[in-house]
Amino acid sequence: MKKLTKELIRETGYKFGLDLIGFANIERFKNAPERMNPKNIFPEGKTVIVVGKRILRGGWRGIEEGTNWISYTYFDYHGLLNTFFIPEPLYQLACFIEDFGYEAVPYYPGVPEAQPPVKPLRKNFPPPDVHLAIRIAGICAGLGEIGWSKVFLTKKFGPRQRLHAIITDLEVEPDPLIKPGSICKRCMECVNDCPSYAIPHIKENKKIQIKIEDYVYEWADIHLGKCTLSYHGGDSRVSPFIHKDFPGWNIDARKQDFSEETAYKFCWTLSTGRWRKTEEFPSGYIIEGHAMLQKWGEGGSFGICGSRGCMRSCFNYLEKKEVIEQRFKGGEFIKRKRWLLPYKVKKG
Numbered sequence: 001m002k003k004l005t006k007e008l009i010r011e012t013g014y015k016f017g018l019d020l021i022g023f024a025n026i027e028r029f030k031n032a033p034e035r036m037n038p039k040n041i042f043p044e045g046k047t048v049i050v051v052g053k054r055i056l057r058g059g060w061r062g063i064e065e066g067t068n069w070i071s072y073t074y075f076d077y078h079g080l081l082n083t084f085f086i087p088e089p090l091y092q093l094a095c096f097i098e099d100f101g102y103e104a105v106p107y108y109p110g111v112p113e114a115q116p117p118v119k120p121l122r123k124n125f126p127p128p129d130v131h132l133a134i135r136i137a138g139i140c141a142g143l144g145e146i147g148w149s150k151v152f153l154t155k156k157f158g159p160r161q162r163l164h165a166i167i168t169d170l171e172v173e174p175d176p177l178i179k180p181g182s183i184c185k186r187c188m189e190c191v192n193d194c195p196s197y198a199i200p201h202i203k204e205n206k207k208i209q210i211k212i213e214d215y216v217y218e219w220a221d222i223h224l225g226k227c228t229l230s231y232h233g234g235d236s237r238v239s240p241f242i243h244k245d246f247p248g249w250n251i252d253a254r255k256q257d258f259s260e261e262t263a264y265k266f267c268w269t270l271s272t273g274r275w276r277k278t279e280e281f282p283s284g285y286i287i288e289g290h291a292m293l294q295k296w297g298e299g300g301s302f303g304i305c306g307s308r309g310c311m312r313s314c315f316n317y318l319e320k321k322e323v324i325e326q327r328f329k330g331g332e333f334i335k336r337k338r339w340l341l342p343y344k345v346k347k348g
């Protein structure tokens with residue numbers, strides 16, 4: 001039988017359809033909080049293999065032009081990309097590793113901050129569920145860095161990818177870490193084009209810092225409440241659907257100070273909740289357009305803002321500066337003057 005090496009895993013993973021594969025040793029997670037530490041999922045784990053697949057640039061075309069939302073939600077946001085296109089090859093790769101006699105824990109990237117308060121089941125272990133901070137795992141595996149926007153950036157695709165992982169007891173040499181600042185150019189395009197002002201400017205000095213080996217990585221301390229309002233359907237500047245269903249709306253996401261959880265509670269209730277059918281609003285939904293996106297989108301979630309600043313403006317800039325490797329023949333992604341709706345919605 002062949003020896004299982006990093007090269008063989010990489011070659012096989014690419015063949016299965018993954019675009020990114022990096023290797024971290026477990027030691028790189030030594031500063032991780034207990035509830036985000038892979039050793040607490042698999043105590044014998046020696047290596048965390050972080051894998052990713054690109055988000056299509058074209059996935060955002062409809063939102064960029066203001067004409068189609070469902071494609072991004074269905075394929076590229078929490079849709080097929082996260083629930084099928086990555087998990088399928090990831091699972092095959094985990095099977096491949098186990099065929100060599102190493103245990104391979106397939107890891108689905110949950111949301112660490114959404115953990116309910118539960119007591120630990122065993123002494124010296126944290127309570128369930130343990131979730132990796134998948135972007136930090138991506139840094140540990142040498143795949144890229146976190147940009148100022150808090151979005152994970154790689155040299156190949158800039159901000160356009162989603163990540164999952166495998167934790168295994170196979171021991172391999174970790175990939176080298178990416179030097180901080182080698183992808184994010186601190187251009188502030190993400191800050192300038194974020195509709196809800198969720199990303200503080202570098203001059204505000206509001207940032208998060210972590211140290212992995214000898215490198216210090218830092219990024220903006222994002223206002224997650226404002227971002228969630230724009231992303232999940234509480235911001236009329238990016239949602240034509242609010243304009244249809246909420247005449248008189250006067251909520252400016254830029255001025256709100258919700259926590260992330262409060263913003264979710266607000267947006268999801270409005271976006272997916274039902275209301276009586278009337279002549280004025282015959283659909284039976286509070287915001288019909290959002291409800292349809294959530295209904296049609298694979299994986300349960302839906303995206304309205306479509307990462308206007310933190311992804312679309314970011315890769316537009318990084319492509320222009322030739323920082324990212326994937327090139328497109330048709331020129332810049334942002335081809336026309338961009339749209340933003342007024343936050344006040346006219347009545348009638």
Ligand code: SF4
Nearest residue numbers: 147184187188190314
């Ligand atoms: S737009 Fe991208 S490259 Fe520019 S500062 Fe933001 S994260 Fe960094």
Ligand code: SF4
Nearest residue numbers: 194227230305309310
């Ligand atoms: S998803 Fe939208 S609201 Fe959130 S940070 Fe990115 S651009 Fe701003």
